[in-house]
Amino acid sequence: MKILVVGSVAYDSIRTPKGRRDRQLGGSASYFSVAASYFAEVSVVAVVGQDFHPRDTRLLESRGIDLSTLERAQGNTFRWTGQYKDDLNAAITLDTQLNVFEDFRPSLNPAQARAPYLFLANIDPAHQHAVLDAMADSPRMVACDTMNLWIDTARPELERLFPKTDALLINEAEAKQLTGNSTFAEAAHKLLDSGIHSLVIKRGEHGAALFNRDFIFATPAMPLSNVIDPTGAGDSFAGGFMGYLAATNDQRPAALRTAVVAGSVMASFAVEAFGLERLADLSQDDIRERFDEFIRMTRFGPEEGASQLPLLNF
Amino acid sequence: MKILVVGSVAYDSIRTPKGRRDRQLGGSASYFSVAASYFAEVSVVAVVGQDFHPRDTRLLESRGIDLSTLERAQGNTFRWTGQYKDDLNAAITLDTQLNVFEDFRPSLNPAQARAPYLFLANIDPAHQHAVLDAMADSPRMVACDTMNLWIDTARPELERLFPKTDALLINEAEAKQLTGNSTFAEAAHKLLDSGIHSLVIKRGEHGAALFNRDFIFATPAMPLSNVIDPTGAGDSFAGGFMGYLAATNDQRPAALRTAVVAGSVMASFAVEAFGLERLADLSQDDIRERFDEFIRMTRFGPEEGASQLPLLNF
Secondary structure (H helix, E strand, O other): OOEEEEOOOEEEEEEEOOEEEEEEEEOHHHHHHHHHOOOOOEEEEEEEOOOOOHHHHHHHHHOOOEOOOEEEOOOOOEEEEEEOOOOOOOOEEEEEEOHHHOOOOOOOOHHHHOOOEEEEOOOOHHHHHHHHHHOOOOOOEEEEEOOHHHHHHOHHHHHHHHHHOOEEEEEHHHHHHHHOOOOHHHHHHHHHHOOOOEEEEEOHHHOEEEEEOOOEEEEOOOOOOOOOOOOOHHHHHHHHHHHHHHHHOOOOHHHHHHHHHHHHHHHHHHOOOOOOOOHHHOOHHHHHHHHHHHHHHHOOOOOOOHHHOOOOOO | OOEEEEOOOEEEEEEEOOEEEEEEEEOHHHHHHHHHOOOOOEEEEEEEOOOOOHHHHHHHHHOOOEOOOEEEOOOOOEEEEEEOOOOOOOOEEEEEEOHHHOOOOOOOOHHHHOOOEEEEOOOOHHHHHHHHHHOOOOOOEEEEEOOHHHHHHOHHHHHHHHHHOOEEEEEHHHHHHHHOOOOHHHHHHHHHHOOOOEEEEEOHHHOEEEEEOOOEEEEOOOOOOOOOOOOOHHHHHHHHHHHHHHHHOOOOHHHHHHHHHHHHHHHHHHOOOOOOOOHHHOOHHHHHHHHHHHHHHHOOOOOOOHHHOOOOOO
């Protein structure tokens, strides 16, 4: 098992301009693990309720995801109700019911405690800390995500968490919320100054950018005409990102850059259908073709660089 | 003379979070011509009032811009008053006074009427049509720009104009305003379907994208920490875009892609200071370094494409 993820496994009720779903399998750990599963073996630490349906267990298992520590507790599965209006980049949370996550105490088996890659997906920072503290060895890489709810209610816990991770993956709104800054570039520099090693800002329709001390990398998003359901795009991004890094065992700049693109590729699949319908149903060819499309969309010359720019001598 | 531009030469009064300026040289033709002047010879068709200051004439002439048909009329120079609040991508127009542009009748000298490259910068579509109709030969390339004001008040004139051009350069808000669509990708496809050949969507902090029947190209923007004054960024983008194409005499896909990057480079300079202060004061090295920075920011591998993606056999 390469990647351990702690996060939510949930039932989402979604309304988008393209339709609605009630009680669809979701949650940060679900989207992350499905996306990452195309690259590396993933194990999930989370809890579901008695209402968790066998069909949903089967969907995750069909991607080879290790559910041996997906606990089952008395009560109901985490529930999220959200809506997207005109701005598909911004999920409006109508309701969150932690349910069985209220009393969740993550516990790791020995293999998980030595996982080389750890993703602390969006969940109560207390659970993120608990899993990080339970690791027996220092993972090769720890990344984490959060959301506006935790920035509002648990900022000190988050600020204690960030310096213990190698990468923070957040979206543009969260970056601005954390820093009060008006551009994501200013927000990024402030966050790096606060001790974060690498910062990946996921920008929905606007792509993604990675900032660290050594370089900046930015990529646009696929200009998709048909965004059906943006739910889980960020978690899918994270799955592609960490999946790629885990599969290559490489965290050098070139690998981090390609990982951002891999993340964008997986996110682009997630939004094409409701829930996990598309993301869980990809072939290797699908993923390679989308990656090649990304290359075609972003490549420009001259290969030799700016020495070729035809500037007037003036 | 390679590029002819018709557009506004104006005095702008600006307020941004970083400060304010009153009566600073601006206008779509000013920003365009200064940006393009680093690549090719530009000639301006516009009108200013008796209040136009010699220092502003000198600034444009210092970039080698041909002002022989910059008319001088009784009355005052075009005046724009605008503000940027938190969202630096969106200029809020507080006041527009056409002044001498009210009675403007563009007239071209013989050399201008045979200009190989024509840019119809943001101005009353009636003036854009007048100049296009006054061309003696069909230019190698005609591009145009507009703004929300003209989409609101002169949409039929714009819709007659677009199919007569090779490229429409607009920003994301304008694309959505023209089509009523919620994502810029959907808006782009609708505009292409309506007869536009190439569409460049300038997205401020979010980069730029070019759509035509053959390919899509997208690039992020430089994540600039210090945006002082966004005024003229779009017009500067257009100047870099057309300047590059005019200098290379090439409109093939690779050239169009690099032109989008050249536009982004020029826009990134424009915003670094108020008005034209920075844009008018660049060295060739400045531009080449920024272009190389752009390459470093966006390059990713593997060079061999997606066949190298480490996907699990599952």
